[in-house]
Amino acid sequence: MxxxxxxxxxxxxxxxxxxxxxxxxxxxxxxxxxxxxAYDDSLPGKRPGVLVVHQWLGLTHYEKHRAEMxxxxxxxxxxADIYGKNQRPKDVSEAGALATKFKTDRxxxxxxxxxxxxxxxxxxNVDPQKLAAIGYCFGGxxxxxxxxxxxxxxxxxxxxxxxxxxxPADGKNIKCKVxxxxxxxxxxxxxxxLAAFESEMRDNKVDWQIxxxxxxxxxxxxxxxxxxxxxxxxxxxxxKRSWQAMKDFFAEIF
Amino acid sequence: MxxxxxxxxxxxxxxxxxxxxxxxxxxxxxxxxxxxxAYDDSLPGKRPGVLVVHQWLGLTHYEKHRAEMxxxxxxxxxxADIYGKNQRPKDVSEAGALATKFKTDRxxxxxxxxxxxxxxxxxxNVDPQKLAAIGYCFGGxxxxxxxxxxxxxxxxxxxxxxxxxxxPADGKNIKCKVxxxxxxxxxxxxxxxLAAFESEMRDNKVDWQIxxxxxxxxxxxxxxxxxxxxxxxxxxxxxKRSWQAMKDFFAEIF
Numbered sequence: 057m058x059x060x061x062x063x064x065x066x067x068x069x070x071x072x073x074x075x076x077x078x079x080x081x082x083x084x085x086x087x088x089x090x091x092x093x094a095y096d097d098s099l100p101g102k103r104p105g106v107l108v109v110h111q112w113l114g115l116t117h118y119e120k121h122r123a124e125m126x127x128x129x130x131x132x133x134x135x136a137d138i139y140g141k142n143q144r145p146k147d148v149s150e151a152g153a154l155a156t157k158f159k160t161d162r163x164x165x166x167x168x169x170x171x172x173x174x175x176x177x178x179x180x181n182v183d184p185q186k187l188a189a190i191g192y193c194f195g196g197x198x199x200x201x202x203x204x205x206x207x208x209x210x211x212x213x214x215x216x217x218x219x220x221x222x223x224p225a226d227g228k229n230i231k232c233k234v235x236x237x238x239x240x241x242x243x244x245x246x247x248x249x250l251a252a253f254e255s256e257m258r259d260n261k262v263d264w265q266i267x268x269x270x271x272x273x274x275x276x277x278x279x280x281x282x283x284x285x286x287x288x289x290x291x292x293x294x295x296k297r298s299w300q301a302m303k304d305f306f307a308e309i310f
Numbered sequence: 311m312x313x314x315x316x317x318x319x320x321x322x323x324x325x326x327x328x329x330x331x332x333x334x335x336x337x338x339x340x341x342x343x344x345x346x347x348a349y350d351d352s353l354p355g356k357r358p359g360v361l362v363v364h365q366w367l368g369l370t371h372y373e374k375h376r377a378e379m380x381x382x383x384x385x386x387x388x389x390a391d392i393y394g395k396n397q398r399p400k401d402v403s404e405a406g407a408l409a410t411k412f413k414t415d416r417x418x419x420x421x422x423x424x425x426x427x428x429x430x431x432x433x434x435n436v437d438p439q440k441l442a443a444i445g446y447c448f449g450g451x452x453x454x455x456x457x458x459x460x461x462x463x464x465x466x467x468x469x470x471x472x473x474x475x476x477x478p479a480d481g482k483n484i485k486c487k488v489x490x491x492x493x494x495x496x497x498x499x500x501x502x503x504l505a506a507f508e509s510e511m512r513d514n515k516v517d518w519q520i521x522x523x524x525x526x527x528x529x530x531x532x533x534x535x536x537x538x539x540x541x542x543x544x545x546x547x548x549x550k551r552s553w554q555a556m557k558d559f560f561a562e563i564f
Contacts, residue, residue: 240520241512254494257524264525265551266494270511270518297519297558304554 074098075127077120080134081141084171089137091115091172094123095181099130104186104310105176107202107209108135109169109195111278112155114144118278119192129303132182136172138165138198155194162222166205169198173207186210186310188232190302191217193275196236200253203230210309211235213302215277216242219253227256234264235305237298239272243287267301269294328352329381331374334388335395338425344396345369345426346389348377349435353384358440358564359430361456361463362389363423363449365532366409368398372532373446383557386436390426392419392452409448416476420459423452427461440464440564442486444556445471447529450490454507457484464563465489467556469531470496473507481510488518489559491552493526497541521555523548 077094092115095103106126110119115137123133137143138158145151158165169189177184187209191199196217203212204221206229213235221227234257238245257264269276272294279290331348346369349357360380364373369391377387391397392412399405412419423443431438441463445453450471457466458475460483468490475481488511492499511518523530526548533544 234524240508240518258495262524263547264494265521265523267519267521270488270516270520293517297562300558301555304551304558308551 075124077124077127080175082171082175084168088141089168089171090141091137091175092120092123092135093132093179094120094127094134095132095179096127096130099181101181102183103130103132103181104188104306105132105134105179105182105184106306107169107173107176107187107189107199108133109138109172109189109191109198109202110135111193111195111275112145112151114139114151114154116144118280119195122190122192125299129306131306132176132179134172134176134179136169136175136198138168138172138195159194159197159218162201165198166201169202170205170207173202173209188212188306188309190215192277193217200234200236203232203234205229206231208232211305213237213305215298215302216245216272216274218244218249220246220249221252221256224252224256227260227262230260230262233305233309234262235301236264236266237301238266238268239274239276239291239294240268240270241272242274242276244274267298269297329378331378331381334429336425336429338422342395343391343422343425345391345429346374346377347386347433348374348381348388349386349433350381350384355435356437357384357386357435358442358560359386359388359433359436359438360560361423361427361430361441361443361453362387363392363426363443363445363452363456364389365447365449365529366399366405367402368393368405368408370398372534373449376444376446379553383560385560386430386433388426388430388433390423390429392422392426392449413448413451413472416455419452420455423456424459424461427456427463442466442560442563444469446531447471454488454490457486457488459483460485462486465559467491467559469552469556470499470526470528472498472503474500474503475506475510478506478510481514481516484514484516487559487563488516489555490518490520491555492520492522493528493530493545493548494522494524495526496528496530498528521552523551 126133196214199212204226211233274288276291276294380387450468453466458480465487528542530545530548
């Protein structure tokens with residue numbers, strides 16, 4: 057009887073809880089960027105904040121949906137915009153050009169990621185002592201770069217991101233925990249890059265982990281990665297397992 | 311008020327729940343073995359069953375404690391005895407001799423593991439459709455061999471176990487999910503063995519995963535692995551993370 061009443065009350069509360077979302081314009085070095093904020097306004101006080109960094113297609117419905125999922129978990133989530141307002145690739149050709157621009161200018165990439173983190177940190181309902189960043193593909197690379205920039209946050213999670221670094225010595229700047237979630241059969245993850253990443257983490261005594269999901273290739277969390285072939289494909293099991301691994305990581309750091 | 315009452319009730323229930331334990335003698339091909347059962351007798355109906363396979367030191371307090379932890383999670387846990395009743399190594403020399411005996415006779419190792427699984431399956435409070443096996447070091451190797459024997463169970467979890475196989479073609483027999491949890495700096499995990507294991511899983515389309523914990527060496531879950539040096543040492547973070555990974559795995563398969 058007690059249990060029934062409580063369950064009913066919880067259900068009502070859940071129904072009343074609404075996820076608030078809004079676009080936020082901000083700038084980095086004079087360039088206008090447009091991110092997306094999501095949070096549950098029924099939760100009191102300051103909440104942990106999670107930055108979400110987009111895949112190579114730019115900030116799409118996909119990342120916004122992840123931010124809403126994070127809001128449902130009780131976090132304040134902010135999708136960074138790395139490319140710039142209205143810089144939304146129409147096809148894989150434009151996506152490739154933009155991703156390459158930032159992957160070959162890691163200083164700019166780090167600056168854009170930090171600009172997004174600053175917006176998140178400044179939200180009135182965010183606890184600035186409890187921050188993390190997650191990213192997908194290109195965004196997975198970006199959040200590791202955010203860590204390499206020495207950003208002050210609890211941890212970063214890379215979902216099928218490239219782990220390569222043109223400046224492995226920057227591993228010494230990493231202050232946060234690092235979790236990499238990878239497809240065991242991802243053809244875009246070069247063994248040499250992986251070995252270099254592991255050495256970078258090890259040499260700099262980073263608190264790091266990596267999980268490999270058998271049968272998963274690149275973009276395993278994304279129903280629409282821009283292209284689908286044998287090398288990039290959604291994998292429901294790996295999607296769910298990696299999301300759970302992220303939740304466990306957050307439970308540890310927040 | 312409702313919440314307070316419910317929490318109080320839960321506390322009382324927890325206090326009343328007691329973990330029952332007992333030794334069980336059984337045989338394999340005429341050899342007497344002595345295992346250890348643990349379960350929560352306050353739980354109704356049939357429960358998922360988890361086999362626990364010991365490290366090279368044989369069935370010790372360590373594995374019994376893990377079985378009790380599993381019982382507290384609501385599972386019926388049974389520690390297998392691979393070596394035989396009273397075969398309890400006094401030192402690392404005896405442990406090495408016994409572990410080597412079984413690691414070089416995988417047919418016998420599989421038979422002993424299956425004998426333990428049979429005992430677990432036959433417990434009146436075990437759901438025979440919901441079985442898993444976990445193992446530590448030598449036991450981690452053993453549970454993978456159990457899978458390679460074609461045993462009918464939902465999944466196996468190897469904690470810092472050797473993943474090598476003298477008969478990689480036996481990967482075709484694996485019917486269950488496989489989760490390997492490894493120290494990223496384990497000097498006993500040879501890169502060639504790891505690569506062969508991955509190929510075995512991949513070639514046979516096994517549902518497999520592997521997680522590596524940075525900074526962790528061999529025996530990272532064990533405060534007393536028989537010896538402690540730079541290559542084998544307890545690591546609290548990796549211990550907790552791997553236990554959580556196991557719980558997530560069980561949540562998926564049970």
